[in-house]
Amino acid sequence: AVTSAGSAELIAVSSLCTYDIYRTYINPEATGKQILKVSRAVVxxxxxxxGVLAVILNKAGVSLGWMYLAMGVFVGSAVMPIAFMLLWKKANSVGAILGTIIGCxxxxxxxxxxxxxxxxRxxxxxxxxxxxxxxxNLVSILVGGLVHALCSFLWPQNYDWDGTKKITMVEKDRTDLPAEEFNEDKLIRSKAWIIKWGVGFTVVIAILWPVLSLPA
Structure with a gap:
C-alpha cells in the first residue's frame, strides 16, 4: 500500500510539473527526451x-490516520471544482480558484x-x-463546490471542448490504436457510463452506507 500510494503521488506530481508547467510555459517545443529528463528529475x-517530510511528521507524532483525515480538510475544497471543470462547459475558472480557497x-x-x-482544547x-x-471535511468539500457552482451559473465560461483537440500530443503516432477508439459516439457513451457508475458508487459509499450504519 505504501509503495503503490507513493508511486501514484510521484507520478501525479511529475506529470503536473512536466506537462502543465514545463511544457506549457517553459518549453512548449520540448521533445520526448527532454520531457522524460524533467519527469525523472521531478520524481x-x-x-x-x-521522505524528509515523513521523518519530520513521524518525529512530531503525527499518525497516518490523522494526516489522511486532515488532508480532506486541506484539499477537499478542490474536489468538486475539478469535477466541474472536467464535466461542465459552464465551469468558471475564477470560480474554481475562489471555491478552492474559500472552502479550504x-x-x-x-x-x-x-x-x-x-x-x-x-x-x-x-x-x-x-x-x-x-x-x-464536509464544509471544505461542500463550500468549494457551492462557490464554484454559483460563480459558474452567474458568469458561465462556456468552454469550447473542441479546444482540447488542439492539445499537442507527446506521442503523435497513433497507428497502433484502432480507429474506433477515437469515435465520438463511443466517447460519449463512455462518459455516460463513467458518470452513472462513478456518481452511483460515490453515493452508495459516501452517503448511503454511512447512513445505514447509524442504527448499529
Whole structure:
C-alpha cells in the first residue's frame, strides 16, 4: 500500500510539473527526451522531499490516520471544482480558484472551532477525532463546490471542448490504436457510463452506507 500510494503521488506530481508547467510555459517545443529528463528529475526531487517530510511528521507524532483525515480538510475544497471543470462547459475558472480557497479556509476554521467547542482544547489528539474531522471535511468539500457552482451559473465560461483537440500530443503516432477508439459516439457513451457508475458508487459509499450504519 505504501509503495503503490507513493508511486501514484510521484507520478501525479511529475506529470503536473512536466506537462502543465514545463511544457506549457517553459518549453512548449520540448521533445520526448527532454520531457522524460524533467519527469525523472521531478520524481527524484519530490521523492526526497516526501521522505524528509515523513521523518519530520513521524518525529512530531503525527499518525497516518490523522494526516489522511486532515488532508480532506486541506484539499477537499478542490474536489468538486475539478469535477466541474472536467464535466461542465459552464465551469468558471475564477470560480474554481475562489471555491478552492474559500472552502479550504472555512473548512479549517470549522475543524478547529468544532474541536475547541467539543473538547475545550486544540491539540494533535483532539483535532484528530471524528467530529471535528467530519465537520471540517464536509464544509471544505461542500463550500468549494457551492462557490464554484454559483460563480459558474452567474458568469458561465462556456468552454469550447473542441479546444482540447488542439492539445499537442507527446506521442503523435497513433497507428497502433484502432480507429474506433477515437469515435465520438463511443466517447460519449463512455462518459455516460463513467458518470452513472462513478456518481452511483460515490453515493452508495459516501452517503448511503454511512447512513445505514447509524442504527448499529
Amino acid at each position: 527524484f526531487g519530490f521523492g526526497c522531499f516526501m 479556509i472555512l473548512g479549517i476554521i470549522t475543524w478547529l472551532a468544532v474541536t475547541k467547542i467539543e473538547y475545550g 486544540v491539540n494533535l489528539d483532539t483535532t484528530g477525532r471524528n467530529a471535528p474531522m467530519l465537520a471540517g
